Amino acid sequence: MSAQTQTKNTPARQAARNALFAAGLQAPQPNAYPTHAAYAQAFEAYQASTMQPLREQLAAA
Structure with missing residues (x-):
């Protein structure tokens, strides 16, 4: 047995991973803003x- 923590791949955890990944693809892109500050x-x-609530949802799954 490994000393590493085993995580279970449940449907809820997979759905949370998928939501986080999809949200990452929708993140603001630099070329859509006139300045770096914006x-x-x-x-x-x-x-x-968006992302932090999804990370928390994944951690809880």
Whole structure:
């Protein structure tokens, strides 16, 4: 037996992984903003409002 923690691949965990991956593909892209500051602000907001809740959902699955 390995000392590593084993994670179970449940349907809920797979769905959470899929949602996180799909959201990552929809993240703001730098070429869609006139300045780096505008992009950085949009990216930070996306991380906080979309990605972090999905990471928490994956951790709980």
